[in-house]
Amino acid sequence: ARSDERILQLFRMMNQMFEKHKESRRRHICIHTPIIIPVWSQVRMVEDDLMYSTFLEVYENHCSRNDREADLPITYFKEQLNQAISGQISPEAVVDLRLQAYNEITKNLVNDNIFSQYMYKTLPSGNHTWAFKKQFAIQLALSSFMSYMLQIGGRSPNKILFAKNTGKIFQTDFHPAYDANGLIEFNEPVPFRLTRNMQAFFSHGVEGLIVSSMCAAAQAVASPKVRIYRTNT
Incomplete structure (x- = not known):
């Protein structure tokens, strides 16, 4: 305070x-x-x-109107980065993987x-x-x-x-x-x-x-x- x-x-x-x-x-x-x-x-x-x-209320209102889970972008992003968490890809490729996941989210999930x-x-x-x-x-x-x-x-x-x-x-x-x-x-x-x-x-x-x-x-x-x-x- x-x-x-x-x-x-x-x-x-x-x-x-x-x-x-x-x-x-x-x-x-x-x-x-x-x-x-x-x-x-x-x-x-x-x-x-x-x-x-x-802004969260605006987004949740949009998800409710379109019958979509509000946490879907976060879930999708975590699923895409599972390979980086488990060490299956090199640290250099993590940046490209994050960018690819972001582009998919902005294209298909969050307008x-x-x-x-x-x-x-x-x-x-x-x-x-x-x-x-x-x-x-x-x-x-x-x-x-x-x-x-x-x-x-x-x-x-x-x-x-x-x-x-x-x-x-x-x-x-x-x-x-x-x-x-x-x-x-x-x-x-x-x-x-x-x-x-x-x-x-x-x-x-x-x-x-x-x-x-x-x-x-x-x-x-x-x-x-x-x-x-x-x-x-």
Whole structure:
């Protein structure tokens, strides 16, 4: 719970930086910071909204609608890597085997339009879809930027919540992991989460709004003219 409090304090300070920087202020860049009340060391109450959903719920909804097991991609991937676990193939061939299994899963089990279909059926009109995409792209850019800057991994679909009416994003367990020496432990090859479904939903927004928002956020944080002063309230 203390880690969540410190992360939210950091986010609020960074929102002040975004407010003081011209490019981030022009794009209305602001990290969503819900209210969190710690109860005791391992328990906290988080501000909730009925419109919040996770990417895991979107995927499970798709599997339920198509009468398919949600764990089928994981089961298939493990079955394909049984040869690597038993030592039947060389370590060099494991990478090719993993890539082949991934391609089969994306081709036959998990389409790249699952999230798009869900949102198009949820949002009532084209105006709502445009507003949602814009806000969701900014929030995803900030989330990716923070994941890269703080070296935060483990961004599984059940840990990413988004508001279906506003596009705001909130991530649970969003804090760095430390090893026995007190150093940040980060072993993931990709520093943030940008999946095929997200890219298909945004189409050209990845190279447009997401990239520009990430650059504006980085400029605001690195700008030598921005100073945050601690004030007592």
